[in-house]
Structures are given as C-alpha cells and as structure tokens.
Amino acid sequence: MESMPLLKPCRAQQSARFWVSVRRGLLIFFWMMFAALTSLAVVFLVRAYEPPPPSVWHQRRVICRNTAPAPQSDVARRIQAASALGCGGLILAQEEVNSLNLRRLVTEGKQYGVSIILEVPILEDYDCHQLQRLKDAARSWLADGASGFYLLGGGKATVIMISQILQNEVEIISGEERLILLPDWLCDDEDMPKNKSQVLRTCPLTDWNLQKFTVRSEMKDTAWEVMSGDTDGLQLRQFLAITLPGTIILSLNQSQPLPSWLSFLLILRFQTPDLYTGWLQIISDGSSYRALSHWGCSTLLVIIGCYDQSQNVSLRLPHFSASARLLLSTKQQRSPGQVLQDSVQLLPGEAQLLRLTPD
Numbered sequence: 001m002e003s004m005p006l007l008k009p010c011r012a013q014q015s016a017r018f019w020v021s022v023r024r025g026l027l028i029f030f031w032m033m034f035a036a037l038t039s040l041a042v043v044f045l046v047r048a049y050e051p052p053p054p055s056v057w058h059q060r061r062v063i064c065r066n067t068a069p070a071p072q073s074d075v076a077r078r079i080q081a082a083s084a085l086g087c088g089g090l091i092l093a094q095e096e097v098n099s100l101n102l103r104r105l106v107t108e109g110k111q112y113g114v115s116i117i118l119e120v121p122i123l124e125d126y127d128c129h130q131l132q133r134l135k136d137a138a139r140s141w142l143a144d145g146a147s148g149f150y151l152l153g154g155g156k157a158t159v160i161m162i163s164q165i166l167q168n169e170v171e172i173i174s175g176e177e178r179l180i181l182l183p184d185w186l187c188d189d190e191d192m193p194k195n196k197s198q199v200l201r202t203c204p205l206t207d208w209n210l211q212k213f214t215v216r217s218e219m220k221d222t223a224w225e226v227m228s229g230d231t232d233g234l235q236l237r238q239f240l241a242i243t244l245p246g247t248i249i250l251s252l253n254q255s256q257p258l259p260s261w262l263s264f265l266l267i268l269r270f271q272t273p274d275l276y277t278g279w280l281q282i283i284s285d286g287s288s289y290r291a292l293s294h295w296g297c298s299t300l301l302v303i304i305g306c307y308d309q310s311q312n313v314s315l316r317l318p319h320f321s322a323s324a325r326l327l328l329s330t331k332q333q334r335s336p337g338q339v340l341q342d343s344v345q346l347l348p349g350e351a352q353l354l355r356l357t358p359d
Helices: 011-048 072-085 102-111 128-143 156-172 210-214 216-220 232-242 262-271 273-277
Strands: 063-066 089-092 115-122 148-153 179-182 199-204 222-227 247-252 279-285 290-295 299-304 311-314 320-329 339-341 343-346 351-358
Touching: 063 072, 072 089, 072 102, 072 262, 102 115, 115 156, 128 156, 148 156, 156 179, 222 232, 232 247, 232 262, 232 299, 232 351, 262 273, 262 320, 273 299, 299 320, 339 343, 343 351
Parallel strands: 063 089, 063 247, 089 115, 115 148, 148 179, 179 199, 199 222, 222 247
Antiparallel strands: 279 290, 290 299, 299 351, 311 343, 320 339, 320 351
C-alpha cells in the first residue's frame, strides 16, 4: 500500500518559521555583539589604566642636608631635629661620623625613622690602592647600616667609575634599598647613563622651568634639590619641590629660620601617596601663576602664585566640578579643610595644595 505524500506546509507556516529563524539569529547576533563590546571595553580599561610607580623610602620622605657640618656632639641632635621636621633621611659629611660609631648613629636614626646617607668626596683621579680603600670603606659603611651615598666633586669619568663601584657594593646588600646620589653638575649631561632606581642624578631646582617635569621616567628617578631661605621666591620653590614626584633633597641653613608650613607639608607628603607616585601634568605655566596636578587615585592641585601680586585662579577643570578642599597654604590665615568654589584667590607670595572634587 503506497503511503500518502506529506502535505506541504502552507504559506503561513513557512512565514512563521522564517521569522522564528530571524529572531533567533538576531538574538544570537545581539549576544555576540554584547560579548565583543564588553571584551573591548575591558581591554580599553586595562590599557588606559597605568598604575603609579612603586614608591621607596626616599620618595615617601624628604632627605635633608645641612650645608654647614655640625660639631660631632650635635650629630645625634641633628637626627632628632630631622625627625621632628618630618624628614626621613639625613645626609652627613664624613668628618661628622669618622670619629663616631656609624652603627650607633644608624641605630639611633632608626629609632626616629631617619635613614643615614654619607657624603663621599670624589677625587680627580684614583690609583689602585685608593680604589681598594674606597671599596673596603663602602663595604664597611653598608655593613654598619648606611642607607646610601651622596657623591661630591670629581670629574665625569671618575664619578661614573666610583658610582659603578658603589652600585656593585650596594647590590650585594639585601634589605632596604640603598641610594646613590650623583653630583648636581651632572644633571644636564646627556652622556651620563640614565637614572636607575638606586642611582639618581641630583638636579637643583633653581628655576621655574616646569616643562622638564613632565617626563614620567625622569620625574620619579630624579633627586630634586632645593635650598632653604626666608624670601618668598625660595619658600615657594621649596613648596613646589616637596610636592613633586621623585626624591627630594632639602638643603638647610641653620642660620635661616624655617617657614611655619614646612613641617606640615613634609608630613602631608608622607601621608599622601598621590604626591610622590601620581603623574604630573602642567595646567598653567604663565607669568602670573603656575598650576600642576597630580593624577592618582584622587587629584591634587598645586598652585604657585606670584611674589608681589594677588591672583584669581579658576577651578573649572575638565572632568572635575568647580570645587576643591584646601589641604595646606603657605599663609597662616588660611584654614585647612576649607571648601573653595569656582576659583581660588591667591595672596602675594602664596602657594596652595588642593584636593579637587571629581564630577
């Protein structure tokens, strides 16, 4: 018996099946596009986020250096004074520690949270015996707990040779990272090797050329040295230096009084990682005022005013509301914690550190 032929589906059934297939295809296409766009967004976020460089002790805390050697009886007192000021490192001349027990000074420094760095005068030339004595001395200093060396004098070839010798000795020692600071006259020498985490060029902060501060690798691997002083210009330069990423050397003169805000700013730097790890961006570098921002987990704004005139600075920046909270000012009449709206009125010779409010 022959079977009956299958009935052909009617046109309505064919149309229904077609639209079911279309809907199924569109649904699959939607989820594929959703997965692709989500993956693309994750890739963009990962690539856009650049974590701040890891910080070390000499970036978190400022290193202080007295321009005039102190009597040996005052070295221990100088360690206590550096700690009270908020510094985390102290550079001592060799004549200040030669007749003292360096290990005892290092132990006392640790009690106050101060690392000891030794000045090393560099000769113009060395013979084999002098090099060996320097190696032995460096090995002994490191064994006693010295946290680094501050090189002075010498010629370029000699400095490179001595820094390499010291670096070899430093790499043998485990524990806290040691520091080698090269002379300041090598700061702009293009033939010098690039900065490393342990070997830094010392760059005097003697001008307001902020453009050189924008190179990230040079910022965090440079030791910015600034002189203390009682003039508005020197004090504003101190304020700028202490708010820069990298390693800060504060050269003090005992005959000059320190500004009242200095200790607060040093402690604030230690408590605010954005100051020493955030990226720096120049917002304004005009003749009337200078503004720099630190981009980290939150954004800090540093505003440096003029010496002789007031200035109104707008707070209307991209991606931020026009408000900020004052963290510190060089003028005592300003109250920390004050919320500022739209703009900041700078007094003559004033600098401010603000925390911007994101949108």
